[in-house]
Amino acid sequence: MNYAKTALLLAAMTALFLGVGYMIGGTGGALLALIFALATNAFAYWNSDKLVLRMHNARPVSRQTAPELWSMVEQLSARAGFPMPAVYVIEDPQPNAFATGRNPENAAVAATTGIMQTLSREELAGVMAHELAHIRNRDTLIMTIAATVAGAISMLAQFGLFFGGGGDRERNPLGIIGVILAVILAPFAAMMIQMLISRTREYSADRAGGEICGNPLWLASALGKISDGRRAEMRSAERNPATAHMFIVNPLTHRGVDDLFSTHPNPAKRIAALQAQAAEMGLGGGGGPSVAATRPGRSFGMPSTRGGWR
Structure with missing residues (x-):
């Protein structure tokens, strides 16, 4: 299913490239856009994870530099059943995290310094389990390609603003109107891609993350904390809004966008679903989003059969 979604996403991006290319340069422009789209998709498949990590100034860490x-x-x-991904840290006060990579064998997880300072060990484990679930579900392939291709579409439209405004109807059948339409509509490409990345992925990753860490309430508690509207601005995300859908919660600070256009499900609904999952597991689902909070000083170990950390 995830492979099919990836193919559909790439097809949609290719069609969008073709449309913008045609509006800028006619048939010849569409052909050039197709070549550019194929090259961009291939490049994104192999390199988009590295680009996204670089966009957010993520630095790799090791057992020596970030042991916990x-x-x-x-x-x-190990509990999720695939090789350990590379681990990165982002120096940013906003509590957030994301995963990237084309498959479980070539993946990475990144956490901000803000989330490591804000959450307890158990809550952070819930967040990391959520990100590992994205890797296991291969959602990260779609997310990383979407982030890269969104930027490429915008670049193509901007290119057309400077070079596609001539009056040659053969080359540019819609004239300056087509170019203006392409340039105006292109900024919405990132938002459309975020909408194409189904929000149900987050619910699926939440549930799988709860199974991986052993207690869905830890992630529920974490979401209750990091979804606070008073979060600090994440400058790298504001500079690269097309990557917003990759994070566990929306890293963009602007508000007032209707739920219809949100890249993430409502946090309260996610928390409720996690509490229901905990109840199914016999861990209890009541007590609000902070039920999983624990003292930061607790030691970290492997989950026991009842979901606690030894």
Whole structure:
């Protein structure tokens, strides 16, 4: 199913490239756009994860430089049943995290310094398990390609603004009107891609993350904390809004966007679903979003059969 969604996304992006190319340069422009689209898709498949990590100034860490986070990811990935991904840290006060990579064998997880300072060990484990679930579900392939291709579409439209405005109807059948339409509509490409990345992926990753870490309430508690509207601005995300859908919660600080256009499900609904999952597992689902909070000083270990950390 995820492979089919990836193919559909790439086809949609290719069609969008063709449309913008035609509006800018007619048939010849559409052909050039198709070549550009194929090259961009191929480049994104192999390199988009590296680009996204670079966009957010993520630095790799090891067992020596970040022992607790590294060991946490090592243990959780073993429970998830795939090789340990590379671990990155982003120096940013906003509590957030994301995963990237084309497959479980070539993947990475990144956490901000803000989320590591804000959450307890159990809550952070819930977040990391959620990101590992995205990797196991291969959602990260779609997310990383979407982020890269969105920027390429915008670049193509901007290119047309400077070079596609001539009056040659053969080359540009819609004239300056077509160019203006392409340039105006292109900024919406990132938003459309975010809408194409189904929000149900987050629910699926939440549920799988709860199974991986052993207690869905840890992630529920984490979401209750990091979804706070008073979060600090994440400058790298504001500069690269097309990557917003990759994060566990929306990193953009602007408000007032209707739920219809949101890249993430409502946090309260996600928390409720996690509490229901916990109840199914016999862990209890009541007590609000903070039920999983624990003292930061608790030691971190492998989950027991009842979901606690030894």
